[in-house]
Amino acid sequence: MNAIEISPRDDAVAAGAAVHLSGLRKHYGDVHAVDGVDLTIAPGEVVALLGPNGAGKSTTVDLILGLTRPDAGRVSVFGKAPSDAIAHGTVGAMLQGGALLDDATVGEMVAMVASLHRKPMPVAEALRRAGVEELAGRRGNKLSGGQKQRVRFAVALVSDPDLLLLDEPTAAMDVGSRREFWHSMQAFTSTGRTVLFATHYLEEAEEFADRVVLMRAGRIVADGSVAQVRALAGGRTLRAVVPGITEAAVADLPGVTEYQIRGAQIAVSSSDSDKTLRALLEAFPTAHDIEIAAIGLEGAFLSLTADEESER
């Protein structure tokens, strides 16, 4: 690892944080998988890590777990190096395709992991919380993809960790399992635990995270509440039917960042829809069928992660 200077302030922030990353970099040959990430997660936060394929989410999770060594920068978990935090049972993880044993039963696997920790929760409780009590006697090679995910969740929970790291936890789950999973997760987070989860499901981020961190090409491009990240992407869309409208008149409206015109129908994205609307009605008082909608997280995601391919 390259030497980096750690300021006393950085030390103090790291000591009080659940996760503290500063100047973090990981390159694979020419690929800048993680390219200068600074991130501080406070105890009790539930944070969604979003980004398109290859954005660096899994690499970031691996770095926090100490599974990969950074080329530069610093990782600390509750003020400790990742390996120490894991040895203390402070961190639980559910990774994409994390290995399960084919010949052991679900109950045996969870018990085995529990035996590695100093203060595990009872195995039956981990099985219950993860919704796999009924699968306790089933062998690893007899589980469906979604069931395997829930067993991985039981394994992650059994150390009774303060921080859970989840890499696309619901990827193989059907709608019902997904709902149950988040229900269990909310029971877990309501006790003040910290969760960082990588996901491709924007609605999961919208519904379950306090904070959204959006990555693109190894960097954080947005970080804030769902509402803040949406706002970053240009606010709202305004649609209306505007007799006599011209392209120049739309382009001149205040706050407009993008627009489309089809006949008398206009659809504009605006950073200040109140201002746009007032100006529109002043210039075109006969405008009608006006609709204003907040841009969804999906809109923000697409706009903030656009052009990724051309920049890699």
Ligand SMILES: Nc1ncnc2c1ncn2[C@@H]1O[C@H](COP(=O)(O)OP(=O)(O)OP(=O)(O)O)[C@@H](O)[C@H]1O
């Ligand atoms: N072990 C590795 N060797 C070489 N390149 C790697 C390795 N791990 C990751 N990469 C590359 O680093 C970049 C970031 O990958 P990463 O898996 O962190 O992205 P991600 O955001 O988790 O993507 P996805 O959503 O597809 O899981 C990608 O270009 C990937 O190909």
